[in-house]
Amino acid sequence: xxxxxxxxxxxxxxxxxxxxxxxxxxxxxxxxxxxxxxxxxxxxxxxxxxxxxxxxxxxxxxxxxxxxxxxxxxxxxxxxxxxxxxxxxxxxxxxxxxxxxxxxxxxxxxxxxxxxxxxxxxxxxxxxxxxxxxxxxxxxxxxxxxxxxxxxxxxxxxxxxxxxxxxxxxxxxxxxxxxxxxxxxxxxxxxxxxxxxxxxxxxxxxxxxxxxxxxxxxxxxxxxxxxxxxxxxxxxxxxxxxxxxxxxxxxxxxxxxxxx
Amino acid sequence: xxxxxxxxxxxxxxxxxxxxxxxxxxxxxxxxxxxxxxxxxxxxxxxxxxxxxxxxxxxxxxxxxxxxxxxxxxxxxxxxxxxxxxxxxxxxxxxxxxxxxxxxxxxxxxxxxxxxxxxxxxxxxxxxxxxxxxxxxxxxxxxxxxxxxxxxxxxxxxxxxxxxxxxxxxxxxxxxxxxxxxxxxxxxxxxxxxxxxxxxxxxxxxxxxxxxxxxxxxxxxxxxxxxxxxxxxxxxxxxxxxxxxxxxxxxxxxxxxxxx
Amino acid sequence: xxxxxxxxxxxxxxxxxxxxxxxxxxxxxxxxxxxxxxxxxxxxxxxxxxxxxxxxxxxxxxxxxxxxxxxxxxxxxxxxxxxxxxxxxxxxxxxxxxxxxxxxxxxxxxxxxxxxxxxxxxxxxxxxxxxxxxxxxxxxxxxxxxxxxxxxxxxxxxxxxxxxxxxxxxxxxxxxxxxxxxxxxxxxxxxxxxxxxxxxxxxxxxxxxxxxxxxxxxxxxxxxxxxxxxxxxxxxxxxxxxxxxxxxxxxxxxxxxxxx
Numbered sequence: 001x002x003x004x005x006x007x008x009x010x011x012x013x014x015x016x017x018x019x020x021x022x023x024x025x026x027x028x029x030x031x032x033x034x035x036x037x038x039x040x041x042x043x044x045x046x047x048x049x050x051x052x053x054x055x056x057x058x059x060x061x062x063x064x065x066x067x068x069x070x071x072x073x074x075x076x077x078x079x080x081x082x083x084x085x086x087x088x089x090x091x092x093x094x095x096x097x098x099x100x101x102x103x104x105x106x107x108x109x110x111x112x113x114x115x116x117x118x119x120x121x122x123x124x125x126x127x128x129x130x131x132x133x134x135x136x137x138x139x140x141x142x143x144x145x146x147x148x149x150x151x152x153x154x155x156x157x158x159x160x161x162x163x164x165x166x167x168x169x170x171x172x173x174x175x176x177x178x179x180x181x182x183x184x185x186x187x188x189x190x191x192x193x194x195x196x197x198x199x200x201x202x203x204x205x206x207x208x209x210x211x212x213x214x215x216x217x218x219x220x221x222x223x224x225x226x227x228x229x230x231x232x233x234x235x236x237x238x239x240x241x242x243x244x245x246x247x248x249x250x251x252x253x254x255x256x257x258x259x260x
Numbered sequence: 261x262x263x264x265x266x267x268x269x270x271x272x273x274x275x276x277x278x279x280x281x282x283x284x285x286x287x288x289x290x291x292x293x294x295x296x297x298x299x300x301x302x303x304x305x306x307x308x309x310x311x312x313x314x315x316x317x318x319x320x321x322x323x324x325x326x327x328x329x330x331x332x333x334x335x336x337x338x339x340x341x342x343x344x345x346x347x348x349x350x351x352x353x354x355x356x357x358x359x360x361x362x363x364x365x366x367x368x369x370x371x372x373x374x375x376x377x378x379x380x381x382x383x384x385x386x387x388x389x390x391x392x393x394x395x396x397x398x399x400x401x402x403x404x405x406x407x408x409x410x411x412x413x414x415x416x417x418x419x420x421x422x423x424x425x426x427x428x429x430x431x432x433x434x435x436x437x438x439x440x441x442x443x444x445x446x447x448x449x450x451x452x453x454x455x456x457x458x459x460x461x462x463x464x465x466x467x468x469x470x471x472x473x474x475x476x477x478x479x480x481x482x483x484x485x486x487x488x489x490x491x492x493x494x495x496x497x498x499x500x501x502x503x504x505x506x507x508x509x510x511x512x513x514x515x516x517x518x519x520x
Numbered sequence: 521x522x523x524x525x526x527x528x529x530x531x532x533x534x535x536x537x538x539x540x541x542x543x544x545x546x547x548x549x550x551x552x553x554x555x556x557x558x559x560x561x562x563x564x565x566x567x568x569x570x571x572x573x574x575x576x577x578x579x580x581x582x583x584x585x586x587x588x589x590x591x592x593x594x595x596x597x598x599x600x601x602x603x604x605x606x607x608x609x610x611x612x613x614x615x616x617x618x619x620x621x622x623x624x625x626x627x628x629x630x631x632x633x634x635x636x637x638x639x640x641x642x643x644x645x646x647x648x649x650x651x652x653x654x655x656x657x658x659x660x661x662x663x664x665x666x667x668x669x670x671x672x673x674x675x676x677x678x679x680x681x682x683x684x685x686x687x688x689x690x691x692x693x694x695x696x697x698x699x700x701x702x703x704x705x706x707x708x709x710x711x712x713x714x715x716x717x718x719x720x721x722x723x724x725x726x727x728x729x730x731x732x733x734x735x736x737x738x739x740x741x742x743x744x745x746x747x748x749x750x751x752x753x754x755x756x757x758x759x760x761x762x763x764x765x766x767x768x769x770x771x772x773x774x775x776x777x778x779x780x
Contacts, residue, residue: 003545005538011439012272012532013299015315016491018265021294022318025263029292029320032549034541039533042440043501055535058542058649060549071501074476124476126491129318179531180562216594216644231536231646241563241591271699272532273559275575276751278525281554282578285523289552289580302700303761331761334736384736386751389578 002062002088003032004136007051008128009040009069016126020066020133023119027137036065043071045095046158050176053099054232056087066136067091068128079131080152081145083108088139090132095158106155113149163187170195170258174205174250175234181243185256187235192258201260203227205237206248217241262322262348263292264396267311268388269300269329276386280326280393283379287397296325303331305355306418310436313359314492316347326396327351328388339391340412341405343368348399350392355418366415373409423447430455430518434465434510435494441503445516447495452518461520463487465497466508477501522582522608523552524656527571528648529560529589536646540586540653543639547657556585563591565615566678570696573619574752576607586656587611588648599651600672601665603628608659610652615678626675633669683707690715690778694725694770695754701763705776707755712778721780723747725757726768737761 004024010016017038024031036055040048048069056065070077070092078093084106089097097106112131115122117138119130135148163172163186172187183205195201197213204210210227213235220226222241225248230236235256238244245251264284270276277298284291296315300308308329316325330337330352338353344366349357357366372391375382377398379390395408423432423446432447443465455461457473464470470487473495480486482501485508490496495516498504505511524544530536537558544551556575560568568589576585590597590612598613604626609617617626632651635642637658639650655668683692683706692707703725715721717733724730730747733755740746742761745768750756755776758764765771 001549003549013297014439015297015311016438018294018296018315019318022315022320022323025292025294025323026318026320029261029263032545033294034538034545034553036538037533037535042503051535055538055542058539058546060542060546063542063545072478075478077478123491125488129491178536179534218592218595218597228645231643231649243562273557274699275557275571276698278554278556278575279578282575282580282583285552285554285583286578286580289521289523293554302763332738335738337738383751385748389751 001030001032001140002060002064003034004064004066004140005034005036005056005059006038007036007040007048007065007067008038009042009044009048010038012038014038016129019129023129023133024137027134028141031137031140040069043069045069045071048096049099049158052089052096057085059087061086062088064088064090064136064139066128066132067096068132069096070094070127073127074124078152079112079127080155081110081112081135081148082106082155083145090136090139093156095156097155098158099160101155102157108145109152109155110145111149111152114147117143117148161186163191165191168260172235172256174252174254174256177245177250177252180238181245182230182236182238183244183248183250184230184234184236187256187258189229189233189235192229192235195258195260201258203235203237203256203258205256206250206254208248210237261290261292261400262320262324263294264400265294265296265316265319265323265325266298267296267300267308267325267327268298269302269304269308270298272298274298276388279389283389283393284397287394288401291397291400300329303329305329305331308356309359309418312349312356317345319347321346322348324348324350324396324399326388326392327356328392329356330354330387333387334384338412339372339387340415341370341372341395341408342366342415343405350396350399353416355416357415358418359420361415361417368405369412369415370405371409371412374407377403377408421446423451425451428520432495432516434512434514434516437505437510437512440498441505442490442496442498443504443508443510444490444494444496447516447518449489449493449495452489452495455518455520461518463495463497463516463518465516466510466514468508470497521550521552521660522580522584523554524660525554525556525576525579525583525585526558527556527560527568527585527587528558529562529564529568530558532558534558536648539649543649543653544657547654548661551657551660560589563589565589565591568616569619569678572609572616577605579607581606582608584608584610584656584659586648586652587616588652589616590614590647593647594644598672599632599647600675601628601630601632601655601668602626602675603665610656610659613676615676617675618678619680621675621677628665629672629675630665631669631672634667637663637668681706683711685711688780692776694772694774694776697765697770697772700758701765702750702756702758703764703768703770704750704754704756707776707778709749709753709755712749712755715778715780721778723755723757723776723778725776726770726774728768730757
């Protein structure tokens, strides 16, 4: 039986999360439920898309990922079942899957239109509890996705700023700051494949420069700023045993430049 | 096997929560444990009562809800097993069940007096770990509740401020602020059944007025203040894609008035 | 099948936690995973050691405790499998087990050197996901620990400040502040066995004195400062229904003195 994961902007400790789990366990008492995170900033669909992109591919095949960052709840935005690669998703069609779908086109998209699989009555403001949770629980019990509604051709897509490349230079930006204060850029290790990792290369952000790209934090002394490729494959800047975001007053969107 | 839920004021990340789960899993390795929330403000029994009232009825029949907001730990306040409707509760008898019991009288109340079902030795300051967790674990394995102690006639009750009604007017108050900053009042949808939801009705709080009660956030523009009935059946005020509590400097206890 | 627990400094809501759970469930879909805490302060190995010491012994026999507070990730610090008493641990060999191992010498220490049990490729910065999670999942399925690598003689140990004793006097320090603001010292109940608990004894910290050691918070009035032995067996100072850390501006490391 595939696990169900939950990704929301409800905030840790919110009883809205417990409400969704209650609905899932009522339908499937044996469900395995995993919290991905509930700390996506409120209504931040782009951040939700990055979370799903970063984590969900690691889960077992056929895992059902429910994502509720849903500023359009109760309007005519659709709710979709989507299969991308070996993973399954249930979420509003508002761009949450845009980052993943750009890389791997979905093999199945169903717009949820069959109310027989939902909690009744459906509220106007909490479709995570009333539509997505019961649908995920039924999928985990083996419900055939095509019964959930009508096939849909594509998903709502969003644009992300892409790094620009020129000879000897890549310009990107800080895309995320993790809980250690590490500054994670949108420059992937693929873009860095031809770039020397030694002192010939300079990484710059927020007016601070680093020579070379190290392999891990421990290669430099505590307090030193380093550039490295992080565990998800993105170039990041970090302060060894410290907090780069605090030290550099860095924010998401700040420029990151690699020159060599 | 019914799941066990945990509701406490230990704060997320507290190792006290892990201690309770350790005790439960030692007695019942197959237990399904669900966190409702650990972020009830310290010693805030009323807030705990609201959490239980809002969420627990959604769980599968016979779920065992353990609630540890327990400022009287180690004094002569009792600990009780209570059945209300289809749900079971294990908690201090300090008002945590008052909101639910007022609506649905308990069908069984047992005061926990049989130490044979507890962890030994029982500490003076952590009955959640030493009494409530082991009792819940044993209940999940099928222990007959009447073995836990003596039947008790009633529960300690608390009063809640109720909305007042007069022709063309309802006066209530903000009872809770959720993680989105939505202001959730104590005015239920039942009270609003005869109230027009269009522009004839005015909802006022913190010096701000809204005309009409909408169905969902998305019916108005981002940044606009709206009144609507939220997913738990209470009148709430919200800023579309924003934070009403911040915008209005609103606090629990502030008046909410509906006139028409 | 023994449960797996997770203790990290990733911060609640971090997707790094979800990544570890994804890896575990991919290898063992039936794994029971319990979060101990993810709110150990970044790189604070000593605090991690205290968490493990405080909570893990309560878990069922053979539970596998994974601890990832790992400032040395990617350097030559080892990663170890350790059995202490009835519990099993998988963590960096950086002092995380020092507090427990001082009391109960490990009965088995294996340095993880067999990459066949790891996720491939192993990143340089996230061994929690790539080495510790898959090893824990395989142990939960019954893998023989000795296959993981070579036996190692001892663990990296750290020193902790110990209370000093003289006739009629014990001097210790605040070792931890819990989520209620209770000040938990390093003075154990064993040290207090011969000390009178009545008014003859004075407990002092941060310039404030308390007469006597009470059994539980409820023996004094709200707002009053009390000294008592907490649920983990340490002398603590607490404000009844209040927050001692705020009231006394107390910090970890402040002196605690018992005189009689």
